[in-house]
Amino acid sequence: MNKFKIVILCLIAITNCIGQNIITDRPDQTESSSVINCGAIQVESGILISEDNNINHLYGPSTLFRIGILKNLELRLLSQYEYQTDNNSLSKGFNDIELGVKIQLLNNEIKPVEIAFLSHLIIPSGSMGMSEHQIGIVNKLCISHRSTNKLSFAYNLGYNVFHNSDTLDNSNNQLTYSFVSAFEINNKVNIYIEPYGEIITKKPTINQDQAITSNINAGVTYLVNKNLQLDYSFGTGLDNQSNFMSIGCSIKFE
Numbered sequence: 001m002n003k004f005k006i007v008i009l010c011l012i013a014i015t016n017c018i019g020q021n022i023i024t025d026r027p028d029q030t031e032s033s034s035v036i037n038c039g040a041i042q043v044e045s046g047i048l049i050s051e052d053n054n055i056n057h058l059y060g061p062s063t064l065f066r067i068g069i070l071k072n073l074e075l076r077l078l079s080q081y082e083y084q085t086d087n088n089s090l091s092k093g094f095n096d097i098e099l100g101v102k103i104q105l106l107n108n109e110i111k112p113v114e115i116a117f118l119s120h121l122i123i124p125s126g127s128m129g130m131s132e133h134q135i136g137i138v139n140k141l142c143i144s145h146r147s148t149n150k151l152s153f154a155y156n157l158g159y160n161v162f163h164n165s166d167t168l169d170n171s172n173n174q175l176t177y178s179f180v181s182a183f184e185i186n187n188k189v190n191i192y193i194e195p196y197g198e199i200i201t202k203k204p205t206i207n208q209d210q211a212i213t214s215n216i217n218a219g220v221t222y223l224v225n226k227n228l229q230l231d232y233s234f235g236t237g238l239d240n241q242s243n244f245m246s247i248g249c250s251i252k253f254e
Helices: 002-018
Strands: 041-052 055-070 073-086 089-094 097-108 113-123 134-146 151-164 170-184 189-200 212-225 228-237 242-253
Touching: 073 113, 097 134, 212 242
Parallel strands: none
Antiparallel strands: 041 055, 041 242, 055 073, 073 089, 073 097, 097 113, 113 134, 134 151, 151 170, 170 189, 189 212, 212 228, 228 242
């Protein structure tokens, strides 16, 4: 009987650990305040088409790998392949790799509110003509609230630092922000709208008019099952000439 009770308790613990639906960091710009459960691997991949000041970009695929190593800690790897066209010339290759971690600092189910901290190291490892030749550190404080069973809010505040990979001189720093409002249509479909942007705090050669950018995007996610999600999103610049459209798929392996 005691052995039977132990088996039942183990099964309940496993169910509680892996039973939750997939929570992704795409397609919006706001990183979630959740981390994936220990032992799980999550792959979030998509194709994005964008136009920025008459330069066309195709990112395909852009893939984020997330690995849960502790209860409140995940490792992250971001890799993307880009096609870029400008004045009928084509450039293609891998962008610089990003390695990082996300740490969940608070998960209050009574409020409910979640807080996490995310940090990525950008390594100048991209293909010739695609690398930014910069060492960068991307930092974000990720906070989320659920006001009702259907409506939730999340926002990120970030500070990024970039250095030239050859001279290590500081090239520019960025303050970033995003705020997403999401609404659950049903247990499968969610929609969202999100303003986001950045403020360049140090780049002596840049015009003041170009130092601040503001954008907005919206999208929809469809939960196929608890470990598989599809998404579609689109966005545009509010004070700049840019727009994008993206489709993607995220899957969790437990």
